[in-house]
Amino acid sequence: MNTYGIQELAKPYIEYDMIRNHTDLPDFPELRTKLLFAFLGRNGTEAGKQEVYALATSLVQMALETHDLVPVTNVAKGKAESRSRQLKVLAGDYFSARFYQLLAQAGQIEMVGLLSQAVCDVNRMKMNFYTLVKQLKMTADEYIQQSANIRSQLFLSFTRSMEGVSQRLWPGILQGFAKCELLAEEIFRIESLQNIRGSWAYWHIMQAGTREEKKLLQAEESDPSRIKAILHKYNISSQLYHMLDAQVRTVWDQIRQLESEPFVEELFKIGEPITRYLKTQKVLLEEL
Template identity: 50%
Template structure:
């Protein structure tokens, strides 16, 4: 089996001097990338392309995620902020261009079409999510579910390329891993000093809040600092911990009975950070 080295390979593109100097980037899609690499490496004919396929998919995902970091307004007058915004746009385009370049120069034109269709679907789902958020027509469960769907689209597109024995299990395993990943990120958000409107906590509180509390959340000039007591009241962080624990147990049960057993053990090792996080001692969570 080849050694997994996709993040190191991606650094050739992500550690560009201009990007590092003027802006920040989203987190590398580590769990989904490792999953895709593990499954492709078990393919009788595609194993030789596992690094290429996984690398370009991770770059496309980084491109999409980088564009998501661009603010929807352009009212920042300060030069540094404006430059960071411009670099995010250019960095996202740059990562996407590397995907086209690497696949076209290696002759894998079919995969360009497959991933391009997945990009369109991911953007369609993202726009639907944004519209529901703007209209406040979203539940907390729907928020998590739709976020998982957006984040898995590029990787789901490989289902038809995998060997038949993995065709059914790939989407299920991918979604469970991605749900754990999303929940872990939501926990980090819930523990931040400034609660976010684009978070599970917001939609959870909105569902449970009183009329006056909903007015506070929906004000035209929201003050996230004033939301903190609501995050405490409705136990946002503890509930997210419980959701992550439930998801991780479901994932472990799935992988422990996985065929082939060797791949199941490999996938369990990929999910080890989730298990370690849940088992780590921590102070009693109040938010």
């Protein structure tokens, strides 16, 4: 089994027609899962445990992120939206149940406890995050850091399974990859003008924008052309690109500190989608 097989193993658990046809699911946490699988293998975890740990953790992550997509209000506009909401709840619960089952069948009861504690930690972190959001006290930098921490917490449960330089570098490399994923998503959000509210661009403009611009961003419905003009005024695309570029360089420097050249190459290969995306964004920015 290599790092590219975990997502295939997860498909029987997450690809149900009923769910896919009637609601949206979050993306599979591919980079973080591959990274965990690679580090576990590097640190001598048995192949069977390595596979189960990575698969179970990815399912818990999917469960948490699926529940995050459930609308805060119970009021649905129609039958389709009501069904979508119900399926998100059920899908998240199902992914959680499969995580327990996988680890229990493998006799990994201790890991059930560790991941369960990590879930509690994630929920606590989310409460702090949402409190800052509700009070409009979130800064753009805090948004990136806290979001990356939340995305990384489950995977950090395995830190004690590692040794030496791997154990020391694992948290930074993991969070670095999480920030890269997040920044790539933020670039897509502003390019497509989808879900601008609550994004990095939103919090940046809430810090630096005029009173009128802030009101426009907070409005339930806004003129897309005006939003686009504000994003252009503050060079949001360019800022996010440079943040992603800097983050990739930081992660690559951390990876190069590892002692095994084959392992370094393996991690660079895992990060190739980020590198390709970064090059694409550079071309697009140069054309503007």
